[in-house]
Amino acid sequence: MFIDDSEVYFIESMMWSKGYLEVSQMSGAFQMLESNDLVWSHLVRDYILGERAPMFDLMAWNADSTRMPYRMHSGYLRRLFLDNDLAANRYQVDGRPISLRNIRAPMFVVGTDRDHIAPWRSVYKIHYLSGADMTFVLTSGGHNAGIDSEPGHSNRQFRIKYSAPADLRVGPDRKAGHGGTHGPVGSLPSRPRRPPLRPPHMGPHAKPPTALPDAMCSRTRSQAMEDNLLRNCTFDELAISESASLVRTAGLDDIQLFAANSGDVNPAHVDAAFAAKDMFGHVVVQGMWTAGLISALLGTRLPGPGTIYLDQDLQFRHPVVPGDVVTATVSVKEKHSDKRIVLLDTRCTNQRGETVLIGVATAIVPAERIVWPRIARPDVVVRNHDRYDAFMREARSLPSLRTAVVHPCSAEAIRTAIEACDEGTIDPVLIGPEAKIRAAAELAQVSLDRVMIEAVEHSHAAAARAVELGAAGRMPC
Numbered sequence: 001m002f003i004d005d006s007e008v009y010f011i012e013s014m015m016w017s018k019g020y021l022e023v024s025q026m027s028g029a030f031q032m033l034e035s036n037d038l039v040w041s042h043l044v045r046d047y048i049l050g051e052r053a054p055m056f057d058l059m060a061w062n063a064d065s066t067r068m069p070y071r072m073h074s075g076y077l078r079r080l081f082l083d084n085d086l087a088a089n090r091y092q093v094d095g096r097p098i099s100l101r102n103i104r105a106p107m108f109v110v111g112t113d114r115d116h117i118a119p120w121r122s123v124y125k126i127h128y129l130s131g132a133d134m135t136f137v138l139t140s141g142g143h144n145a146g147i148d149s150e151p152g153h154s155n156r157q158f159r160i161k162y163s164a165p166a167d168l169r170v171g172p173d174r175k176a177g178h179g180g181t182h183g184p185v186g187s188l189p190s191r192p193r194r195p196p197l198r199p200p201h202m203g204p205h206a207k208p209p210t211a212l213p214d215a216m217c218s219r220t221r222s223q224a225m226e227d228n229l230l231r232n233c234t235f236d237e238l239a240i241s242e243s244a245s246l247v248r249t250a251g252l253d254d255i256q257l258f259a260a261n262s263g264d265v266n267p268a269h270v271d272a273a274f275a276a277k278d279m280f281g282h283v284v285v286q287g288m289w290t291a292g293l294i295s296a297l298l299g300t301r302l303p304g305p306g307t308i309y310l311d312q313d314l315q316f317r318h319p320v321v322p323g324d325v326v327t328a329t330v331s332v333k334e335k336h337s338d339k340r341i342v343l344l345d346t347r348c349t350n351q352r353g354e355t356v357l358i359g360v361a362t363a364i365v366p367a368e369r370i371v372w373p374r375i376a377r378p379d380v381v382v383r384n385h386d387r388y389d390a391f392m393r394e395a396r397s398l399p400s401l402r403t404a405v406v407h408p409c410s411a412e413a414i415r416t417a418i419e420a421c422d423e424g425t426i427d428p429v430l431i432g433p434e435a436k437i438r439a440a441a442e443l444a445q446v447s448l449d450r451v452m453i454e455a456v457e458h459s460h461a462a463a464a465r466a467v468e469l470g471a472a473g474r475m476p477c
Contacts, residue, residue, distance in 0.1 A: 112146025232304030244302035
C-alpha cells in the first residue's frame with residue numbers, strides 16, 4: 001500500500017526543497033495504514049459523539065513526532081522497502097554488500113500480533129535470512145503499545161521462541177504465554193550464549209579528518225555539509241573546465257506545468273492524438289523546459305547565487321520524451337577578468353547518453369562569496385480537465401437514466417440539465433414552477449420540446465415531489 005517507484009519519487013520531490021518530510025505527512029501515512037482505528041474511530045468519537053478521549057502517556061508520546069531527514073527516508077523507502085535490498089543481500093555499507101547470512105551475533109527480534117506497520121509474520125521471516133541464534137518474542141498489542149508498555153502490564157502478554165524453526169507457519173508457541181510485556185531482555189528465560197564480542201570502537205579515528213581548504217569552492221563545502229544553503233563560486237575561485245550537473249526526470253506533469261506557466265500549448269507537446277501524426281510520432285517535452293535546467297544550474301550550483309545570466313545560444317539535438325532522465329551540465333570555458341564575464345559550455349544528455357541540447361552561456365560572476373537560504377519550492381498539483389472523461393464514456397454507453405431535476409429555475413441549472421440530456425446520459429423530468437422553468441430556459445436559450453415538466457408551486461414542493469416519485473418508483477414517462 002502507498003509504495004511504488006512513482007510514489008517514492010513523489011515523496012522525494014516533497015522532501016527535496018526542505019530537506020525533510022513533515023511530521024503531518026509521516027503520521028498521516030501511518031494513520032492511513034490502520035484507518036479504522038486511527039482515523040475514523042477518532043472522528044466518530046471526537047467529532048460526532050463529542051467524547052474526546054483523555055490524554056495518556058502513550059498517546060502523548062505518540063503525538064511527539066519527528067521529521068524524517070531526506071537522505072535517511074529516501075534511502076529507507078527505496079533500498080530497504082521498495083527494492084528489499086537487505087533481504088536480497090544487495091544493501092551496501094561503505095561500498096560493500098551486507099549479507100544477513102554472514103551475521104553471527106545472536107539476534108533478539110520482537111514482533112507484535114496486531115502491528116499494522118511491521119506485521120509479525122513478515123518480521124518472523126528473519127529466520128529464513130539468517131542462520132544466527134535467534135530469540136523471537138511476539139507480544140500482544142499493536143505497533144506502539146506492544147513495544148512500549150511497561151513490564152507487568154495486566155493486559156499484555158508475550159510468547160517466546162528460540163532458534164530457527166523449519167516451517168515458517170510454526171510461530172511462537174501460542175499456548176505457553178507469559179504475563180506482562182517482554183520487559184528487560186535480562187528478565188527473559190535464558191539459554192547458553194557465545195562469549196560476548198568486544199564492540200567496535202565508536203570514537204574518532206586516530207587521524208582526525210582533514211579540514212576543507214579555505215580556497216576550495218564553497219559549492220563543494222555545501223555538498224560536504226549537506227546543508228540547506230545556496231553557496232556560490234566567486235570569479236576568482238572558478239577554474240577552467242570546472243563543471244556541475246543536475247539530474248531531472250521529465251514527466252507528463254512537467255509538460256502540463258510548463259504549458260500552464262508559459263502558454264506553450266503546442267499540440268506536439270500536450271495532445272497525444274496530434275503528436276501521433278507529427279514527425280516524432282509521440283508527445284515530446286518542450287525544448288525550453290530542458291533549457292530551464294541550465295538556468296537552474298547557473299543560478300544555484302555553478303557559479304551559483306548572484307550570477308547574472310547575460311546570453312545563451314542553444315541547439316536542440318534530440319527530442320526529450322516523458323520518462324527521459326535528463327542530465328544538465330555546465331562547464332567553465334573562458335574567463336574575462338575586465339568585467340568578470342564567464343563563458344560556460346552547456347550540455348544536456350538523456351539516460352542513453354544522447355545529447356539533447358548544447359550551447360554556450362555567458363554570465364557575470366560575483367566577486368564576493370554569497371551564502372543564502374534555499375527557498376522552499378512550492379508544492380504544485382496538476383489538475384487536468386479530463387478527470388471525468390472515463391465516467392462520461394461509460395455513462396454514454398448505457399441507456400439514459402430517468403432523472404428528477406429539482407427546481408431548475410436558473411439559466412445555469414436548466415442549461416446543465418439539457419446538456420446532460422443532449423449527451424444521452426439522463427432523461428430529465430423538470431420539477432418546479434413551470435413559468436419559472438420556461439423563463440430560465442428562454443434565458444439559457446435552450447429548447448424544452450423533448451423534456452417533461454412536473455409543475456409544482458415552489459422549491460420545497462419540488463423537493464418533496466421528487467422524493468415522493470423516487471421512493472414510489474413512479475417517475476413519470
